[in-house]
Amino acid sequence: xNSIQWTAHYNDGTELRQxxxxxxxxxxxxxRAKLASFSVFRDNxxxxxxxxxxxxxxxxxxxxRVLQKLGDDPIELYLVGWQQTIxxxxxxSIAYIFPDDRIEIAGAWRDGHAIFGKPELLxxxx
Amino acid sequence: MGSVQIRRKTGSGPTATDITSINTRMNAEDxxxxxxxxxxxxxxxxxxxxxxxxxxxxxxxxxDTGTINNLEWFTDGANGLGTxxxxxxxxxxxxxxxxxTPGTTGTQLLLAxxxxxxGTPTNAFAYVTGAALALGGSVTDPSSQDVGSAVVLQVExxxxxxxxxxxxxxxxFRYDSTIS
Numbered sequence: 001x002n003s004i005q006w007t008a009h010y011n012d013g014t015e016l017r018q019x020x021x022x023x024x025x026x027x028x029x030x031x032r033a034k035l036a037s038f039s040v041f042r043d044n045x046x047x048x049x050x051x052x053x054x055x056x057x058x059x060x061x062x063x064x065r066v067l068q069k070l071g072d073d074p075i076e077l078y079l080v081g082w083q084q085t086i087x088x089x090x091x092x093s094i095a096y097i098f099p100d101d102r103i104e105i106a107g108a109w110r111d112g113h114a115i116f117g118k119p120e121l122l123x124x125x126x
Numbered sequence: 127m128g129s130v131q132i133r134r135k136t137g138s139g140p141t142a143t144d145i146t147s148i149n150t151r152m153n154a155e156d157x158x159x160x161x162x163x164x165x166x167x168x169x170x171x172x173x174x175x176x177x178x179x180x181x182x183x184x185x186x187x188x189x190d191t192g193t194i195n196n197l198e199w200f201t202d203g204a205n206g207l208g209t210x211x212x213x214x215x216x217x218x219x220x221x222x223x224x225x226x227t228p229g230t231t232g233t234q235l236l237l238a239x240x241x242x243x244x245g246t247p248t249n250a251f252a253y254v255t256g257a258a259l260a261l262g263g264s265v266t267d268p269s270s271q272d273v274g275s276a277v278v279l280q281v282e283x284x285x286x287x288x289x290x291x292x293x294x295x296x297x298x299f300r301y302d303s304t305i306s
Contacts, residue, residue, distance in 0.1 A: 003306055004306060006306075018306075024127070024190075024191075026191040026192055026304070027192060027304040027306075028191070028192065028193070028304065062304065063302045063303065063304060064302065064303045064304070064305070064306040065300070065301075065302050065303075066130065066300065066301055066302075066303065067298055067299075067300045068130065068132060068146065068298065068299045068300070068301075069296055069297070069298040070132060070145065070146070070148075070149065070150075070296050070297050070298070071147060071148060071149055071296060072296075074130075078306070079302075112256050112257055112258065113255075113256055114198075114200070114255040114256065114258065114300055117196075119195075119196050119302045120195045120196045120264070120302065122193065122304070
């Protein structure tokens with residue numbers, strides 16, 4: 001499987017890489033108070049796929065979404081985007097990265113959809 | 127970084143078998159096999175016979191930081207098991223060993239027979255992508271452990287069924303992870 005690596009870029013010029021110096025950092029440990037953008041890569045950071053630039057109030061959402069059919073290889077998608085609350089209503093823009101690196105972008109979550117369905121948001125994403 | 131498996135649980139232990147990359151046969155015995163023929167479900171002359179119920183659950187192997195949640199399960203929506211053969215499913219939040227009469231029938235999967243079920247077993251082929259069976263539960267910072275609720279499946283065989291192995295059916299688990 002060709003998984004993804006991420007880097008969080010902060011507004012003070014520093015960054016947090018998911019993998020660095022044989023250490024792995026957790027998505028949950030990204031400092032969202034100073035998060036400016038978020039990039040994802042393949043091939044051990046050699047190939048950048050996408051960067052999301054966040055405006056104030058936009059909350060990063062990132063997931064690996066896996067469909068595992070019995071007897072088959074898993075299909076891995078990655079969701080990268082943001083959610084924002086405006087006047088009490090949540091809006092979002094999410095890029096869906098497919099195994100062949102095709103990227104599709106969608107707004108509102110689609111109820112029950114295996115790919116475009118809503119993730120269970122973490123407290124840090126709400 | 128670890129990985130997620132689909133495991134089938136059998137026996138009193140229970141014994142957990144990684145079936146992610148293979149098939150598993152549902153017979154009138156509480157055993158995983160890919161092609162076992164020792165204890166088939168007997169086609170009844172009247173009424174219904176059952177497989178022993180089969181318990182399948184996601185399992186995280188390894189240790190990591192992050193969350194796995196938003197579990198669901200679905201089929202292709204078409205019962206390809208043949209005339210007189212159906213499949214029912216329900217989520218379960220605990221394991222209960224399957225029972226029955228080997229080589230004849232399993233105990234019918236009912237709420238009264240399986241204390242872990244979270245709903246009445248229903249037609250498995252009604253659960254398809256876009257209308258999947260939601261599985262409760264999640265795991266944070268997993269360390270070689272089960273993930274979320276299990277699915278419990280049972281084949282139902284009516285007198286109209288033909289003898290012999292049915293065509294194979296498949297199932298899909300979907301989950302989200304921040305571990306990647």
